Amino acid sequence: MKEFELIQHIFQASIMADTRGRDDILLGIGDDCAQIAVPSDQSLVFSMDTLVEGRHFPFDADPVDIGYRAVASCVSDLAAMGAKPAFFTLGLTLPDSDPQWLAGLAQGMAELAEPIGLALVGGDTTKGPLTITLQVHGYVEKTLAVKRSTAQLGDDIYVTGLLGDAAAAVPIVTGEWQVSSERFDYFYERYWRPQHRLIFAMAMKRVAHAMMDISDGLAQDVQHILKASHKGAVLQASALPISVPLREWQPDSAVALALTGGDDYELCFTAAKTQADEVALIAQTLGLECTKVGEVVETGFVVQGYEGELSGWQHF
Amino acid sequence: MKEFELIQHIFQASIMADTRGRDDILLGIGDDCAQIAVPSDQSLVFSMDTLVEGRHFPFDADPVDIGYRAVASCVSDLAAMGAKPAFFTLGLTLPDSDPQWLAGLAQGMAELAEPIGLALVGGDTTKGPLTITLQVHGYVEKTLAVKRSTAQLGDDIYVTGLLGDAAAAVPIVTGEWQVSSERFDYFYERYWRPQHRLIFAMAMKRVAHAMMDISDGLAQDVQHILKASHKGAVLQASALPISVPLREWQPDSAVALALTGGDDYELCFTAAKTQADEVALIAQTLGLECTKVGEVVETGFVVQGYEGELSGWQHF
Numbered sequence: 001m002k003e004f005e006l007i008q009h010i011f012q013a014s015i016m017a018d019t020r021g022r023d024d025i026l027l028g029i030g031d032d033c034a035q036i037a038v039p040s041d042q043s044l045v046f047s048m049d050t051l052v053e054g055r056h057f058p059f060d061a062d063p064v065d066i067g068y069r070a071v072a073s074c075v076s077d078l079a080a081m082g083a084k085p086a087f088f089t090l091g092l093t094l095p096d097s098d099p100q101w102l103a104g105l106a107q108g109m110a111e112l113a114e115p116i117g118l119a120l121v122g123g124d125t126t127k128g129p130l131t132i133t134l135q136v137h138g139y140v141e142k143t144l145a146v147k148r149s150t151a152q153l154g155d156d157i158y159v160t161g162l163l164g165d166a167a168a169a170v171p172i173v174t175g176e177w178q179v180s181s182e183r184f185d186y187f188y189e190r191y192w193r194p195q196h197r198l199i200f201a202m203a204m205k206r207v208a209h210a211m212m213d214i215s216d217g218l219a220q221d222v223q224h225i226l227k228a229s230h231k232g233a234v235l236q237a238s239a240l241p242i243s244v245p246l247r248e249w250q251p252d253s254a255v256a257l258a259l260t261g262g263d264d265y266e267l268c269f270t271a272a273k274t275q276a277d278e279v280a281l282i283a284q285t286l287g288l289e290c291t292k293v294g295e296v297v298e299t300g301f302v303v304q305g306y307e308g309e310l311s312g313w314q315h316f
Numbered sequence: 317m318k319e320f321e322l323i324q325h326i327f328q329a330s331i332m333a334d335t336r337g338r339d340d341i342l343l344g345i346g347d348d349c350a351q352i353a354v355p356s357d358q359s360l361v362f363s364m365d366t367l368v369e370g371r372h373f374p375f376d377a378d379p380v381d382i383g384y385r386a387v388a389s390c391v392s393d394l395a396a397m398g399a400k401p402a403f404f405t406l407g408l409t410l411p412d413s414d415p416q417w418l419a420g421l422a423q424g425m426a427e428l429a430e431p432i433g434l435a436l437v438g439g440d441t442t443k444g445p446l447t448i449t450l451q452v453h454g455y456v457e458k459t460l461a462v463k464r465s466t467a468q469l470g471d472d473i474y475v476t477g478l479l480g481d482a483a484a485a486v487p488i489v490t491g492e493w494q495v496s497s498e499r500f501d502y503f504y505e506r507y508w509r510p511q512h513r514l515i516f517a518m519a520m521k522r523v524a525h526a527m528m529d530i531s532d533g534l535a536q537d538v539q540h541i542l543k544a545s546h547k548g549a550v551l552q553a554s555a556l557p558i559s560v561p562l563r564e565w566q567p568d569s570a571v572a573l574a575l576t577g578g579d580d581y582e583l584c585f586t587a588a589k590t591q592a593d594e595v596a597l598i599a600q601t602l603g604l605e606c607t608k609v610g611e612v613v614e615t616g617f618v619v620q621g622y623e624g625e626l627s628g629w630q631h632f
Binding site: 026027030031032033034035036037038040043044045046047048049050051052055056077078080081083089090091092093122123124125126127128129131133135138140142145147148149211212213228 | 353447
């Protein structure tokens with residue numbers, strides 16, 4: 001099958017390439033470039049992520065899961081800016097062109113992309129070791145994009161959702177550890193189906209001072225905010241939001257996983273203490289757990305009540 | 317070296333990350349997303365290309381060459397729309413983090429990117445088999461992007477530059493064939509340093525009816541215009557612009573290489589016969605060869621004076 005027809009046949013057949021009713025998408029797949037008219041009151045934000053088989057997801061994983069999680073991990077960067085998802089491109093390097101595998105990948109991507117209005121508008125397909133590069137694009141008002149560099153002294157530090165489950169799940173999804181079917185189902189879902197925080201982030205963009213997504217572990221990621229903002233932080237280990245299944249299964253390492261495990265794709269943000277009620281109201285309205293885990297100080301980085309290693313996921 | 321620091325140290329040290337004086341780039345490398353304010357009278361066009369070592373460029377090639385050509389091949393898609401280059405993202409999958417190799421890659425990219433105002437604003441770096449994914453972005457007025465689908469019956473079909481040299485060069489750059497140093501120098505340059513046609517394309521965007529870049533061979537690529545425009549074409553083999561070095565070196569296969577060889581990154585476009593003087597004037601003013609190679613007819617695809625195979629580069 002020819003390069004051009006490969007993406008077209010499989011992805012255009014899916015609803016992802018359906019760009020009817022989208023005034024912003026002037027040209028989608030099929031020309032030298034895609035063409036977009038960014039709404040005049042919005043700026044464009046985008047993030048590129050590359051996922052390598054055996055490194056960012058296990059060998060021989062279900063393509064539906066791979067597709068869903070690939071989009072989820074990338075969309076998490078849009079949420080971190082408070083942006084509305086708009087469109088994405090897909091660079092696929094494949095060892096062979098297996099139509100069933102590709103249909104699975106497309107299905108998984110569509111499961112997340114379609115309901116949030118993220119349309120596939122272009123990409124490239126090449127032969128080689130399985131590697132997936134996604135660039136997701138969103139819109140946000142110029143002055144409302146939430147950066148990493150704008151945390152303020154005295155801010156509370158919050159995280160959404162629960163931390164540590166995805167990292168704990170790794171030996172389960174790779175098949176290295178055998179667990180009960182109930183435990184398997186919970187952690188499998190937690191690894192492969194991270195829930196996007198887009199709505200919460202869009203609601204929070206006028207409240208949060210600084211925000212980022214947690215992909216490499218809270219301890220490492222929060223330090224990116226601190227470094228960019230020239231601040232320090234004190235976190236409380238006892239405040240970390242940890243699921244009951246994780247506490248029950250791994251009572252001794254749950255806190256370490258919550259602090260240093262990757263792949264959670266939750267948000268970490270800072271907000272003025274005076275906004276605590278506003279933060280709580282937004283979280284409550286959206287039915288999302290949002291936990292204060294520490295506060296911004298002048299300098300340094302301390303996790304009170306934790307003695308272990310603080311380094312997170314590193315690629316080299 | 318940490319993932320984050322890898323791109324930053326090497327690429328921010330280069331001038332590619334210099335976004336001073338760029339009103340459109342609100343946020344570059346270093347946050348969850350880059351943020352761009354597209355000029356209000358412009359649309360955004362972009363194209364993603366993935367290059368795999370051993371498939372799209374030879375193993376153990378000079379990283380400076382790889383960098384230059386990676387940007388050139390991708391920029392060629394911007395030219396095909398008549399767009400002005402704006403910024404790019406880079407997804408790098410590397411077997412190891414060799415600072416010298418990376419510095420070479422950055423240098424090659426900057427050699428082309430810097431003079432044309434193409435700023436690096438984001439990307440991702442992962443460990444794995446050497447794969448380079450670029451997404452280049454440009455600006456063009458909403459109604460002036462030159463598509464593939466708008467060739468008109470009776471249009472002349474033109475190509476820029478010379479065809480076939482890059483394909484002929486492959487056994488030279490892979491070291492498979494030994495040739496004289498003069499021949500080596502010419503073809504090595506023709507393979508690794510395709511010249512961008514951006515200025516020509518921007519001048520032509522009000523004249524050309526349909527345009528695309530020639531990456532997979534003229535015969536294959538022109539048919540994408542024909543298919544998208546629901547038209548046919550008659551080309552003249554004798555009209556194909558072929559270099560003197562190629563004619564001298566491979567008199568018997570020069571035409572086949574010009575028709576079906578890939579990697580030329582020239583432009584193919586159609587324009588009304590009444591615009592022939594305008595086309596010639598633009599080409600002459602810019603000092604670029606621009607050759608009429610055929611014309612658009614109702615249906616079918618014929619290359620008069622050529623009897624060989626017409627299939628071009630295919631990835632699967």
